[in-house]
Amino acid sequence: MQEASPAQVHAPPTSFLRKHVFSLDHKVIGLQYYGLALAAVTLGMVLSWLMRFHLVWPTVAVPGLSLISKVGAPGGIITPEYYLSLLTMHGTLMVFFVLTNAPFAAFGNFFLPIQIGAEDMAFPRFNMMSFWTTLAAFLVLITAFFIPDGPPISGWTAYAPLSAIGSDAGPGLGWGQTLWAISIALFCAGSLLGALNFISTTLDLRAKGMTLMRMPICTWAWFITSCIALLAFAVLLPACLLLILDRTAGTSFFIPSGLVVSDRLQPHAGGSPLLWQHLFWFFGHPEVYIAILPSMGIVSHVLMASMRKPLLSAKVIIYSMLSIGFLSWMVWGHHMFVSGMNPFSSLVFSFPTLTITIPATIMTLIWLGSLYGANIRMTSASLFSLGFISMFVSGGVSGFFLAQPSIDIYLHATYFVVGHFHMVMGVASIFGVFAGTYFWFGKMTGRMLNETLGKVHFWITFIGTYCIFMPFHYLGLVGNIRRYSTFVDDFMGPLMPLHKFITIAALITGAGQLIFLFNLFHSRFWGKPAPQNPWDGTSLEWSIPSPPPWNNFGDVHPVVYHDSYQYGVKGSKGDYVMQDSPEQVVGG
Amino acid sequence: MGKFFAIIVVIIAIASAYPIIAHKYVQPEDISTHGHAIDEQLSDTMAESGFAFLGAQFVLAFFVWRFTARKDGTKVSHLPGGAKLMVVAAFILVGTEVLALGVFGQKAWASVYFTAPKPDDLQVQVQAGQFAFYFRYPGPDGKFGPLHPDKIDEGNANFFGLDPANDVEARDDVVAAELAVPVNKEVHLLMHAKDVGHSFYVRELRLQQDFVPGLDLSLHFTATKPGKYEILCTQLCGLGHYNMKAYLDVMTQEDFEKWMKEKISEQ
Numbered sequence: 001m002q003e004a005s006p007a008q009v010h011a012p013p014t015s016f017l018r019k020h021v022f023s024l025d026h027k028v029i030g031l032q033y034y035g036l037a038l039a040a041v042t043l044g045m046v047l048s049w050l051m052r053f054h055l056v057w058p059t060v061a062v063p064g065l066s067l068i069s070k071v072g073a074p075g076g077i078i079t080p081e082y083y084l085s086l087l088t089m090h091g092t093l094m095v096f097f098v099l100t101n102a103p104f105a106a107f108g109n110f111f112l113p114i115q116i117g118a119e120d121m122a123f124p125r126f127n128m129m130s131f132w133t134t135l136a137a138f139l140v141l142i143t144a145f146f147i148p149d150g151p152p153i154s155g156w157t158a159y160a161p162l163s164a165i166g167s168d169a170g171p172g173l174g175w176g177q178t179l180w181a182i183s184i185a186l187f188c189a190g191s192l193l194g195a196l197n198f199i200s201t202t203l204d205l206r207a208k209g210m211t212l213m214r215m216p217i218c219t220w221a222w223f224i225t226s227c228i229a230l231l232a233f234a235v236l237l238p239a240c241l242l243l244i245l246d247r248t249a250g251t252s253f254f255i256p257s258g259l260v261v262s263d264r265l266q267p268h269a270g271g272s273p274l275l276w277q278h279l280f281w282f283f284g285h286p287e288v289y290i291a292i293l294p295s296m297g298i299v300s301h302v303l304m305a306s307m308r309k310p311l312l313s314a315k316v317i318i319y320s321m322l323s324i325g326f327l328s329w330m331v332w333g334h335h336m337f338v339s340g341m342n343p344f345s346s347l348v349f350s351f352p353t354l355t356i357t358i359p360a361t362i363m364t365l366i367w368l369g370s371l372y373g374a375n376i377r378m379t380s381a382s383l384f385s386l387g388f389i390s391m392f393v394s395g396g397v398s399g400f401f402l403a404q405p406s407i408d409i410y411l412h413a414t415y416f417v418v419g420h421f422h423m424v425m426g427v428a429s430i431f432g433v434f435a436g437t438y439f440w441f442g443k444m445t446g447r448m449l450n451e452t453l454g455k456v457h458f459w460i461t462f463i464g465t466y467c468i469f470m471p472f473h474y475l476g477l478v479g480n481i482r483r484y485s486t487f488v489d490d491f492m493g494p495l496m497p498l499h500k501f502i503t504i505a506a507l508i509t510g511a512g513q514l515i516f517l518f519n520l521f522h523s524r525f526w527g528k529p530a531p532q533n534p535w536d537g538t539s540l541e542w543s544i545p546s547p548p549p550w551n552n553f554g555d556v557h558p559v560v561y562h563d564s565y566q567y568g569v570k571g572s573k574g575d576y577v578m579q580d581s582p583e584q585v586v587g588g
Numbered sequence: 589m590g591k592f593f594a595i596i597v598v599i600i601a602i603a604s605a606y607p608i609i610a611h612k613y614v615q616p617e618d619i620s621t622h623g624h625a626i627d628e629q630l631s632d633t634m635a636e637s638g639f640a641f642l643g644a645q646f647v648l649a650f651f652v653w654r655f656t657a658r659k660d661g662t663k664v665s666h667l668p669g670g671a672k673l674m675v676v677a678a679f680i681l682v683g684t685e686v687l688a689l690g691v692f693g694q695k696a697w698a699s700v701y702f703t704a705p706k707p708d709d710l711q712v713q714v715q716a717g718q719f720a721f722y723f724r725y726p727g728p729d730g731k732f733g734p735l736h737p738d739k740i741d742e743g744n745a746n747f748f749g750l751d752p753a754n755d756v757e758a759r760d761d762v763v764a765a766e767l768a769v770p771v772n773k774e775v776h777l778l779m780h781a782k783d784v785g786h787s788f789y790v791r792e793l794r795l796q797q798d799f800v801p802g803l804d805l806s807l808h809f810t811a812t813k814p815g816k817y818e819i820l821c822t823q824l825c826g827l828g829h830y831n832m833k834a835y836l837d838v839m840t841q842e843d844f845e846k847w848m849k850e851k852i853s854e855q
Binding site for chain 2: 084154161170257260307312350357364365368397455463481484485486487568
């Protein structure tokens, strides 16, 4: 709680470049992150369409695809290696450039400073650098589509030695894989800068009266996420550098001796493939929480405005998020139950993994229990928040299975796992992003999104994603293995109708997202002008114009008198009292 | 809109649970001695998770149905018991579940990993390479010849890199493209990766274990029912991953001896 530090003050931008491109303004940077995530999710979704299409109609040509990759899709027919490229790029784009960028970097950048009453981030120049580094990472990754060798095929987890050996191990594992490693290293660097910035901003730039416990839950979520990101990306960055060295400088961090690939004895010795897995998952599991925590925060924030009452206890939600953040460091080994690490370790990793369901259940019960006695206003943002709860439960319960090594031994690497993480970290997290978008679009752009289109978008997405991802669990129970480009196994025949159903659902649900895209672009220019506080919210973002001026609060320094969820009370404007309103809160 | 949401959530919940309750998609018949413990653990977990899943979706649906768009000016109220009740409920419900599943799950895990193979087991070495499995039996001398990665020559069917000219133990080693084992006999699998990571997965055996280059792991199991079962690679290993498979052929002791004799005469 200090006055704005000198580092954070910058003059109002004057030139076009400074205003919209190389901007130091956290709001512009937030929108830039959102735009990047939107580009990545569009591409990632198209890739998933191609995969689903190929799985059920492997001999049908995809029109135009051969123009993008003559080698990968000759005549429009996807080759097995191109299928693996698609899944590698889909996973990488979605996990890094969508699930990390959208709920955390985009919304966090735009709203964290505003919600704590700050003029900008603590380090605006770092902030600009973190976006441009991330954009560079994205461009490097996309370049892999256009090189002769093609994009990498080792999956988003890039297990060594497949990812470390080089082109002997197969197509895409030459320059494609190197570009992948460079891209992820850049992404880590950008995220580290961003995380540092979020942490310093939260700790140093809060307005007068904004104690930590008065911060909105989503600010807390971004803050905890930054702490996780700071430690997680700090491990993945060196891991990627070691991988790059193995690939280009002849080192052997991840490659043992005596490997014969493509009839060639590899000139490596002394490395360990398990080392990569440990480093990767030490980042990889906390990454799941980097993706989901911000959405939990956004959903809590949106729900309170929708329900017109505070959650049963915001404190319990915050403590639950803190304990999830803490436990997230002890569970990475559950990705490696069958990896060949000591079987005793599996038991040790299993317990914190099962334990992490306790704070997750507490949060779910708090959300559910808070609905009791509410007066829900059913907006598009509310629908996506409620959909988030449903999806989080559905994706969460399957975690029970995979947390147990004895069951994982059967379900590992099957579609059950794919269903689990798509629901809980993919769809649930994206529902948080949608909720945030419908809730905050007016504040971000000055125009409201169309609510009718928003609701149509919700119903297609909600029912559609269940139709896609619930059947994945059934496939997994039968033992359907993931990452196969064609199903040649004897037992697969009877499962093909289910695969067809999933593909059709995916195509329809994906097409439904066009409604969202149309709504975004149409409303950006022709939407209803956004009032200052369209949802009768209480936190600081609703105390300033839509969109906010370049320095957020004009020349005033906001003063905070209440916590950020004074709903269901008698206030001068209705059933709520703004955080920066000095009036006494009556009744509850 | 609240009522519509509630109805859709209930329909989704029931439709999602139906194929599970009706046993439409289940694991194949278990043919191992340890598998029943895993299956039991799986069905217990399914029951508990199913209960939690349906319970949470129904409560969500009910509350949204009941508490959406009430009359303007309706005073909001709070759940009796508040957050404390929720925290206690979570600890009791999930805590018991965690303990129960964790403790019982250990037994199933232990049956696979914490018991030593019997001394009279059948030792088979399995090598995984892009994109095939090969199996090696020690032959009449009961000893495996050493591996020489530089001698691997697929063109001449020297998949393991054996050197019979110099290694006596290697001369009678039997190499096959399928894993033939006698029924009800413990098999001790010595796992070796030739190039990159692979995995050994037999659904019917309820077994999955990665091959890690540079780290020779072992696995043991007893198959209880004769028949042919698919061995799949489940660790992404390159472009031919989807097609990397072999067969586990469980046969009677007599058939196995006959098979072994044929193989020895072929060498």
